[in-house]
Amino acid sequence: MGTVAAVAGDDALARRLIAAGIWPGVVVELLGAAPFGDPLLFRLHGYRLALRRAEAERVSIVPVEGAP
Amino acid sequence: MNAIVADDKSVSTRTVALVGRANSGKTSVLMHVTGSRQRPVNFPGTSVERVESEVRCGDVLLRVVDLPGIASLEAASRDEEVALSFLRSTADAGADLLCVVLDAAKLPIELRLLQQIRGLGRPIVVALTKVDVAEREGFPVDVDRLRRAVGLPLVAVNGFDGTGAEDLRTELASTSLRAASSEAVPTMADGVRGRTSRRSRTDRLDAVLLHPIVGPVVLAAVLLSMFQLVFTVAEPFMAWIEDAQGLVGSWVVASVPDGAVQSFLVDGLVNGVGASLVFVPQIALLIAFVTVVEASGYMARAVFLLDRLLRRFGLSGKSFVPLTSSFACAIPGIVASRILSDERDRLATIVVSPLMSCSARLPVYVVLLAAFFPPAQAGLLLFLLYLLGIVAAVVVALVLRRTVLRGGGSMLAMELPVYQRPRLRVVAFAAWFAVRGFLRTAGSVILVATVVVWALGYFPRSADVHERFERERAATPAGAEGDEARRVIDARESAAHLEGSWLATLGRTAQPLFAPAGFDWRMTVGVLAAFPARELVVPTLGTLYSLGDVEASTDDPDPRLGEALRTTPGPDGRPAVNGLVALAVMAFFALCSQCAATLAAIRRETHSWRWPIFTFSYMTALAWSVAVAIYQIGRLLGFAPA
Incomplete structure (x- = not known):
């Protein structure tokens, strides 16, 4: 679990991530990964979003205290 | 009553565009609001189909258009592009009223999209779907509170059983066509209560279906x-x-x-x-x-x-x-x-x-x-x-992505929606839609191509050949005992006509091209005849190897065609086709672009002749090379008579 700090960049991908609900302060939870560790599955705003590792690396987060 | 009376002057028409994300339940809303009168139509100037449907509600005829799903007002795919240009088109070409379909299960991002759509300055009615899913996922939504926070007409609709569709229809027909104001920004917290921490059905299913093994x-x-x-x-x-x-x-x-x-x-x-x-x-x-x-x-x-x-x-x-x-x-x-x-x-x-x-x-x-x-x-x-x-597809894709199609910001960023039971009507409609499209475009192309191949194989009709076989027929015993003999003669006659046809001339001319792959002139004709549609090859080979009509069939290959393929002699007196040649022929068919309908579909989807021409060229070249390689290597290894 973590809280979104920022989305890096200002290209189509960054705008796509923002449209998907990745905004500063939003809590995201890592649910799991596909075979071989990519892509990753997250939960945010109550829905499930699949992101490639490279896409997820654009999003910096602050870990939530006490969460695994 | 869904009766539509186009020339009834007392009826006014309202065009309603259904807008929302993919998976937000637009299609279900359309079906429940308008009943079963959907018809697919193309967006002007594109091949992207949209679903349109009409329903009468009081004095208003609602024309509801289902747009492809969008995630924001920035297009990320061709479908989205089409939806957005429709949304932005002027009121007489586009919609009088937008029905924004929001998925209650992910309200915060839906509200952001709604906010962007409000910026377009169009009248808006909100249809809230999946309230039950939100509940199950642990995010119950307070619909009344949300309606007040949003400040727009808002109706909850259950996409599965249609509860609320009636109210939505009335709202769409009666709401004022003044543009929605773009203020009233609800915050994330509006209408959404905290997550209850139990695992939902989707979580449990995903634990199995997304398990690494x-x-x-x-x-x-x-x-x-x-x-x-x-x-x-x-x-x-x-x-x-x-x-x-x-x-x-x-x-x-x-x-x-x-x-x-x-x-x-x-x-x-x-x-x-x-x-x-x-x-x-x-x-x-x-x-x-x-x-x-x-x-x-x-x-x-x-x-x-x-x-x-x-x-x-x-x-x-x-x-x-x-x-x-x-x-x-x-x-x-x-x-x-x-x-x-x-x-x-x-x-x-x-x-x-x-x-x-x-x-x-x-x-x-x-x-x-x-x-x-x-x-x-x-x-x-x-x-x-x-x-x-x-394997060929993988190699070609790799080569293309390293050369002409290099680079590109490929994105995944995709929602994994909540599992739900598919609705029979949605499934049946999709199937009908696809069949209709296929019959319209592919059917006409295949039809024209078949007629062209038929003409090439039929003309010129030599009267001498006919005379010769007439004489043979006259020599057969009359009545039932001669029937079999006459059938054989008929088959030989149609083969003789085919041998003299333009198609055969073409085959003989092209045969040197296919000789390195071991094809005789008949096989070459079969291959050429199959270019418009590969299903033409079995009937053509049947005629060429003197059998009369051979039906293409998957479970019961005509044994006579197999027999004829094995025994018909080539120029050197040995059978023209053997196992090695058959392998080369099959590899050729596996890789060759022998389908005019496919090329027409590529033209439609890419809006240019460049890609169908490219596809045809590379596939034909690849098919030829692999067929030649199989035949030549096989011969070197001694699998067939030299």
């Missing part, structure tokens, strides 16, 4: 059952269509006198129409299956599981959908490539889709395998032929 196994099982369904369930329906084609053909033979007109009707028209119709069951079943997988929420899981693997080959996880469909028929596969957000990914997927061995190749494989190989080897070879197509 179990997940891929289930996916493989789903794929296998798809093939099974498409091949076995479609079989009897295809047989009926072939029977019906045979009946119509013999009825024409009985009622139209011999000659060019009869031959045109039977060999050109009836067989041409039949050659297209016979694919309808497979297309309908495949699309129904794909729709079930899609609507249940599993498709996104398959994409998730396969993304990394397919990315290695320069494709995307989302390429999985079109490539899988292409095993039945490349045309729905090429259409399905619209879901790919990156244009280069999409083009690469379109260009390699026809390499997947489609159902029309199967009859060719079956006839040749049965004629030249024992059953045990035939099964293995059949598998290898499918594999050949897959």
Whole structure:
């Protein structure tokens, strides 16, 4: 679990991530990964979003205290 | 009553555009609000279909248009582009009223999208779907509070049983057509209560279906059952269509006198129409299956599981959908490539889709395998032929992505929706929609092509040849005992006419080109005749190897054609076709672009002739090279007489 700090960049991908609900302060939870560790599955705003590792690396987060 | 009276002056028409994300439940809302009168129409100037439907509500005729899903007001795929340009078009070309469909289960981002749409300055009615799903996922929504916070007309609709659809229809018909103000920004917290911490049904299903080991196994099982369904369930329906084609053909033979007109009707028209119709069951079943997988929420899981693997080959996880469909028929596969957000990914997927061995190749494989190989080897070879197509697709995709289609910001960023039971009506509608599109475009192309091949194979008609066989016929015993002999003579006559036809002249001219692959002139004619549609090859070979009519069939390859293929001598007196040549022919069919309808679909989807021409050229070159390589290497290894 973590809280979104920022989305890096200002290209189509960054705008796509923002449209998907990745905004500063939003809590995201890592649910799991596909075979071989990519892509990753997250939960945010109550829905499930699949992101490639490279896409997820654009999003910096602050870990939530006490969460695994 | 849904009666539509177009010239009734007291009725005013309102065009309502359904806007929302993919998976927000737009199609279900459309069906519940308007009943069953959907009809697919193309967006002007594009090949993207939209669904339109009309319903009368009091004095207002509602014309409801279902737009492709959007995630924001920035287009990321061709579908989204079309939806956005419709939204931005002026009121007389576009919509009078927007019905924004919001998924209650992910309200915060839906509200952001709503906010952007408000900026367009159009009147808006909100349809809130999946309130029950939000509840189950642990995010219950307070609809009244949300309505106040949003400050727009808002109706909750249950996409499954249609509760609330009546209210939504009334709201759409009666709401004022003044533009919605773009203020009143609800905050994330509005109407959403905190998450209750229990695991939902989707969480539990995902624990199995996305498991690193179990997940891929289930996916493989789903794929296998798809093939099974498409091949076995479609079989009897295809047989009926072939029977019906045979009946119509013999009825024409009985009622139209011999000659060019009869031959045109039977060999050109009836067989041409039949050659297209016979694919309808497979297309309908495949699309129904794909729709079930899609609507249940599993498709996104398959994409998730396969993304990394397919990315290695320069494709995307989302390429999985079109490539899988292409095993039945490349045309729905090429259409399905619209879901790919990156244009280069999409083009690469379109260009390699026809390499997947489609159902029309199967009859060719079956006839040749049965004629030249024992059953045990035939099964293995059949598998290898499918594999050949897959390997070729992977290599071509890799090469393309490293050369002409290099780079590109391929994105996944995809929602995995909550699992739900697909609605029968949605599935049936999708199947009907696909069949209709196929019959309209592909049908006409196949039909024209068949008629052209028929004409090339029929003319010029030599009277001398006819005279010669008439004399032979006269020499046969009269009555039933001569019937068999006369049938043989008829078959030989049609073969003789074909040998003298323009098609055969073409075949003999082109034969040196195919000689390195071991094809004799008959096989060359068969290959040439199959360029418009590969299902033409079995009937053509049947005529060429003097059999009269041979029906293309997957389960009962005509043993006489196999026999004739094995025994018809070549110029040196030895059989013209042997196992090695058969392998070369099959590899050629596996890789060659012999389907005018596919090329037409590529033209439609890419809006240029460049990609169909490229696809045709590279596939033909690849097919020829591989066929030659198989024949020449096989000869060197001593598998066939030199």
